[in-house]
Amino acid sequence: MRMKNIFVFMSSGTFLLLLIIISFHGPTKAADDHQNAGRGSRRDRLYIVYMGSAAASSTTSDDDISSLRDDHAQLLSSVVTRKPNAVVHTYKHGFSGFAARLTDEEARSIASKPGVVSVFLDPILKLHTTHSWDFLKYQTALKIDSNLNSNNYDAADGVSLVTADGSDTIIGILDTGIWPESESFNDQDMGPIPSRWKGTCMKSDDFSSSNCNRKLIGARFYSTPESDGTIEIDSPRDTVGHGSHVAGTAAGTPVSDASYYGVAAGTAIGGSPGSRIAMYKVCSEGGCRGSDILAAFDDAIADGVDVLSLSLGSASGFQPELSNDPIAIGAFHAVEQGITVVCSAGNDGPDPGTVVNAAPWILTVGATTIDRDFESDVVLGGGTVVKGRAINFSKLEKSPVYPLIYALSARKADGNEHSARYCEEDSMEAEKIKGKIVLCDSGDYWRSSQIDAVTSLGGVGVIFQVENPGVVASTYGEFPATVLSFKDGQEILSYINSTRNPVTTVQPTVTVTKYKPAPTVVYFSARGPASGTRNILKASKLASPLRFLISQESTHFPNVACLQPDIAAPGVNILAPWIGNDSSVALEGKDPPLYNVLSGTSMSCPHVSGIAATVKAQNPAWSPSAIRSAIITTASQTDNLGAPISTDKNSTATPYDYGAGEVTTTGPLQPGLVYETGTVDYLNYLCYYGYNVSQIKTISKTAPKEFACPKDSNADYISNINYPSIAISNFNGKASKNVTRTVTNVAGDGEIIFTATVDAPSGLTVKVIPDKLHFSKNNQKLNYQVVFSPTTSSPKEDMFGSVTWTNAKYKVRSPFVVDV
Incomplete structure (x- = not known):
């Protein structure tokens, strides 16, 4: 059996992490354990014990300080004495507490001890990239005025990028690790590492101290052994790609001629290319442990970072109470220490009340599009062109010479109509599909299974017609596939029905720049308001929060202080560094790509982190709230048509969709107030x-x-x-x-x-x-x-x-x- 982790906080920050336990692909066994938690368990599970601030304030008496330290030491000692290998992490720099394997009864007992703020099960959070890795596209661009005395670099869409110097600014990133060999992390022309940096470059079998340099100045990883002795994280090296992508977006060094096999070609660059990067690897393929996240916050506070960037969090349906939220707890203490904390809003939009990471001390970021698109068009017999959106490297003839069929017309005699329309397995006749391009109805996901069904019958290409094609370009490798709306699909269907021998082709992707309108708020970007607000306002005062939480429905903390998300930034089809050994995204016969295209609020978050670092570099005495204010109050609400920013369903965006608007890069440097x-x-x-x-x-x-x-x-x-x-x-x-x-x-x-x-x-x-x-x-x-x-x-x-x-x-x- 897997033992669960429990965290105990003892000093600064008032939050417990909700027992969430969600991985990249949905609930894990930990979620099942949560369902049974209220009945009590005699087996060990990982708990977090949170005990508040690690250091007392200047007004706290010496007796109080001594008492706080004694409370922590005695409690920790009692656990170690009873269970020598139970303690996984201790938190002592930015806040006080520990994570340990305990039974439910032991956790209840600890929750009643002096100095304990909260005790809660260790949750598993997830990265805030959209659900499918087929959301791939290109690099975003950030505008900057020419009077900032900085070099300008051309992005793939011809817009200059932020390059203001931030060499004394350190961006800490909590994610899946980093690929240090990427050119985006080279330290050419960078000066000495700031003397105030107290961090380290941890070693492992595949990562040495020489992998760090004057750009990548720190790399830590957090290994929580499982009950069977296995360790999910044993190196700072990125094996997922997400952390490298995020780090490059926030602070990557300019790299010319970057692309995903020629798509989105241009100069890859971070929002603050002069800033230093410190990576804290808290996530693996299985998710991100709350106990590790807290340990990373604790270390980052001691290490001396200026900005913390977190492209991860809970799912909206499993949002933790404030006192159970490791991100809210860690961010509270980081902000106390003068560190700006930037987090992604989540990808559970477009429904209202889905935003996460919405505590008022966090700068919360939603996702928007940029003015570049990836077209993969359909050409019909007679020369009619129907625009599609996708990334594919089709090798089909560019002229329409391939027979075209609607999947429903190939339905088996005993087949289900819906299954045939959606190109499901075992729903179509092979002799009717072989050698043809197939028009399939489709939803938002699972298109790979539809492609498998078509190719298994000898089909040579697929055209997906969907209700809302959105703005994200899915990637299909060398397979000829594209996506278009039902409206455009009906044009193709009409052609099929009116032609004796309909023919077509699917063209390979071309990059379209100056696409309009842009930006728009993308459908997956989580929306406000923060849930629970209305209920909380019905009471004049809440009861004191539970100090021990094992079994409780997930609830949402009130957020009537501010709008959420705070701001929006590019998060669709972003080109950034990738791990160098990922054959799963490589084209046949080619080396793995050094850059990849992803979408999600994970991608929008580091854009704002880079801007925050630039603002901090120019205004080193500014507090995190001043930096946040400068970013929020200088946002833009208009698109490149001069109209109000809209959603990708063409409705006018509201603050619930994008907060104050689209982030700008020059405004925050000169906010006025x-x-x-x-x-x-x-x-x-x-x-x-x-x-x-x-x-x-x-x-x-x-x-x-x-x-x-x-x-x-x-x-x-x-x-x-x-x-x-x-x-x-x-x-x-x-x-x-x-x-x-x-x-x-x-x-x-x-x-x-x-x-x-x-x-x-x-x-x-x-x-x-x-x-x-x-x-x-x-x-x-x-x-x-x-x-x-x-x-x-x-x-x-x-x-x-x-x-x-x-x-x-x-x-x-x-x-x-x-x-x-």
Whole structure:
């Protein structure tokens, strides 16, 4: 039997990881164990024990510090004494706690001990790449102004990329490891490693210290032995490809003539190519252990990273409670230490309420398209061309010489109509398929099985017609396959039915640039609002959270402080480095590709991580919240047609789809004003969530000695967290609601005046008081109020708008949503 892992946190951060346990391909045996957890178990399972902040705040007395250390040491010692090999990880740098193999009874006992914030089963999280690896395409491009004194590189679509120097900035990446031999990680012309770096380059059979350099300055891996003695992770080397792809997108060195076998050819480059990379391998083919994620957070805090990038998380249906979420816990402590944490929003869209990694101290990123497409067209007899989308390297004749058939017409006499239309196995007559290109109905996935069914009968190509072809180009290798809409499929079907001998061909992929409209919000990108908000607002105060969680339905923590996702960035068909020995994606007779094309919010996250690193490099004293504010308030809401950004189903995107909009690269470097979310904001958020002062002071080392939860800890207060977006919940149309914000002048211009403008929907009056802010010096802080008043007594749907502060040089936009 496999033993499960349990984590115990003991110091800073107030969150337990939900017992999720989902791998790349769905629930694992761990999920089954979760179902039985409430009945108790006498066998060991891996638990996390979380004990709060590793270091007390400056206001904590020496006696309190000694007591906290004693609590941790005594508890850890008691476990080691009883079970010498039980402890898997200890957390001591950014927060306190450990992960150990315990029975449920032992876990319950530990949860009652002094200094323990929470105890929860070790979850398995998943990477935030879309469900199928056939979502492959090309590199994105990020615009940058020419006045930033940096070199510009041409991307495949002709747009210049971010190359502002960030050589003193370190991006830590929690993922599947790294392929150090990739040219994207060469250190040519880079200066010495920053002296403040305290990390290491761990060795293994296939990875030596020489694999690290002045670009890749750190590489760690986290091995949690299974009960049978096996170890899933035994090297920093990437065996999946995901980590290398993400690292290259965030901070890859410019590499010219990169492509996926000629597709998406151009210069591959990261968002902050001057930044250093530190890889923390926490994921394998089986998923990402929460206990390892916490260990990586703990090490990264001590190592000295500036930005942490996580393209992983739970599935939306299994979101953990705040106190059970290893990402929320680790991110809380990292932000306390001045580290900006950027996470992917997840790939469970387009349904509302699917966003994950939505704690207010995390910068959460959704996914959009770019202005490049991959066409694989269908040419019919007579010369009609029907546009398709796919990546294939078809060797068919380019002229239409191959017989064409609709799969339903090849149905077996006793076959099922649906099965035949969908080209399912054993549904079609071989003599009717052999030598032909087949038109198949299809859904979003499982097209490889349809291709197998056609090829097993001698078919030479497949045209998939789907209800919504989307914007992601699937990859079919050398097999002639393409995807188009049912509308276009009907044109092909009409041709088949009106022609005695219909013929066609499927053409190999060509790269199309300046594709319009772009960006659009892609269908898989998870949407807001964060689930659970409405229920949480019905109560004036929550009960104290359970300190021990073995069996509980997955719930969603409230997120009424901010919109989620925060921002959107390119996440469709992104070209970036790949592992050098992956024959599974290689064309026949060719070496494995050095670059590959992937889609997912996994790909959008490192774009924002790279931008955050560039902002940090130019503004080293800025806090994580100032960096986040600069990115959010300078986002774009228009596409390359000058129209509002839409979804890939042609509806106008809202903040629930893309947060503040599409990330820009120059705006965050010169935001004019920033919203700094202070420690007290986050602590008050925890108050509202249900934690008491004693728990909060255990969690946070930065909690002021005199801190107390607000007496009236209600829903309205959460909206007053000093976040760069505004969310109002339970707006019933009967009373006005006020929020307060504080902005800091970072324009560097001394005396400067900003004027407020409001974009409000019908049914809502929004007033800003005052509507002018007069700053007399740099870094000065000023407050303002926003009053939301109904103009109708019964609003029917959520309302969206924005408050923007402008002067002749700057535009600082805060989106808002009013939830009814």
